[in-house]
Amino acid sequence: MPITADADIEITGYNWVPPFAEGFVRDLRARWFCEEAGLPYRERLISAVKKPPGWRSEQPFGQVPVLRDGNIHLFESGAILIHLAEKNGKLLPAGGQARADVLSWLLAAYNSVEPVQNELANIEMFNADEDWAKLRRPVALDNLDRRHRSLDHALKDREWFAGEFSIADIAMVSVLRSSVAMGTLTEHPTLAAYVDRGTERPAFQQALADQLAGFDPSHAPGMEHA
Amino acid sequence: MPITADADIEITGYNWVPPFAEGFVRDLRARWFCEEAGLPYRERLISAVKKPPGWRSEQPFGQVPVLRDGNIHLFESGAILIHLAEKNGKLLPAGGQARADVLSWLLAAYNSVEPVQNELANIEMFNADEDWAKLRRPVALDNLDRRHRSLDHALKDREWFAGEFSIADIAMVSVLRSSVAMGTLTEHPTLAAYVDRGTERPAFQQALADQLAGFDPSHAPGMEHA
Structure with a gap:
């Protein structure tokens, strides 16, 4: 528990990813919820390299x-x-300001923080030696730092962003x-401590361990028929 | 109606923006919902240049x-x-696959499409003459085109992304x-026709007209004391 072979809930993840992506594939967010809620789920691990036939009918972006969840099907980790x-x-929460706060911060993570972070991550991880990336990096770094400062200011001395721990914090x-991981929170101890509070939760630790356990080097490109 | 001075719902927008942003500020999405639902709302138009004191306590990213909505406060247009x-x-929809579809496509717009589009928009609108932008532009264009192709494939011959017209389509x-506006849908007639179906709706037209009517050139930088 929660990974249970005959569970109603099935989470699809990958059976192998390159080392830089280990522990960062977004099925971790769904697994984390299930661990927090004690909700049994089964895994479906697919190849990140060669997707199953018709995969885009399940996940439009592949x-x-x-x-x-039984007969219900969703994609996008935020929707999940x-x-x-x-x-x-x-x-x-079911309603009121408490629900409004969770929805606001959930969407903030997905639309105001992650996209700004993605620009820098794309530079650091995939294009560090490219001329354009060297030229753009300072601005991308500053844009992300401004988001971090906004989050610092908003979180202040609170434990979580929206009252009790919520899906916004996941x-x-x-x-x-x-x-x-990119070293951009070293001057934001408030936010860094917040991340630590989250990742120290047993539910996160279990979800992370289970994601990592699913990666099998025999599925790496070139290894599948080795 | 729906703009009504004593409405319970208040939508905050800007009292002026530069020409390129006219009709694209995201309060339009909330206005559009109110028009579709016949829901009265009042406007609060603030300066985009000099935000009200303490604005970040209402909108953490400024x-x-x-x-x-009465006593309830939200930020992020997706959450709204x-x-x-x-x-x-x-x-x-209140539940079932219909709700799951709307949530999946809503989050897809906010996390899988808009961020990819933003990279190209940032190049085209603010950095077109920069060396890094010229080098990066082909990949940014291709990344967005791949998203458009995925959306084309998913929409096929359906009218809206999740059954009936929904907040996912807004x-x-x-x-x-x-x-x-960036000219990137000319080879995607299916998607272009979808956008036309949306923007031809009377509710969108009214919301757009009302947003545009709120922009007052006397609030442009340097004009505020003219």
Whole structure:
């Protein structure tokens, strides 16, 4: 538990990723929710290199995660978090300002923080030696730092972004882990401590361990028939 | 109606923006919902140049829109759309696969399409003459085109992305309007026709007209004391 072979909930992830992506594939966000809620789920691990036939009918952009919950099918980890929270009555209040806060911060993670971070991550991880990347890097770094400062200011001395721990924190901590990995939170101790609070939760640790356990080097490109 | 001085709902927008941003500020998405639902709202138009004191306590990134609905406060247009839809029982089914589809496509617009589009928009609108932008532009263009192809494939011959017209379409049409404006949908007639279907709706037209009517050149930088 929660990984359970005959569970109603199925989370699709990858059976192998390159080392830089280990622990950062977004099925981790869905797994984390299930661990927090004690919700059994089964894994479906597909090849990141050669997707199953017709995969885009399940995930229009050819990515993961996809969630199946009985007959219900969702893609986009943000939508999956909302669905799981509503169905299980956990980590997303049913109404009022408490729900408004969680929805606002959930969307902030997905639309105001992660896209700005992605520009820098794309430079650092895939294009560091490119001329354009060297020229653009200072601005991309500054743009992300301004987002971090805004988050610092908003979080202040609170433990979580929207009252109790919520799906907004699953999203925001998951996003900000990449800021930590890029070394961009060293001057933001408040935010860095927030990420630590999130990742120290046993539910996160279990979800991360289970994602990592699913990566099998025999599925690496060139190894599949070795 | 729906703009009504004593309405419970208040949408914050700007009282002036530079010409390139006219009709693209994201309070349009909230206005559009209100028009579709016949929901009265009042406007609060603030300066885009000099934000009100303490604005970041209302919008952590210093942007618009912000929604007030009686005592409830939200930021992030995606969260505002979910809130308005849930409160009014419109454009977001209450459960089942229909709700899952709307949530999946709503998040797709905000996390899988708009961020990819933003990279190209940032190049085209603000950095076209920069060396890094010229080097990066072909890849940014191709990345966005791949998203457009995925959307084309997913939409096929359907009218809207998730069954009936929904908040997912308010988001996706709003995002794809910028693709049209950048000339990147000329080879995607299916998607271009989808954007036309959305923007031809009387509710969109009214919302757009009302946003544009709120822009006052006397609030342009350097004109405020003219």
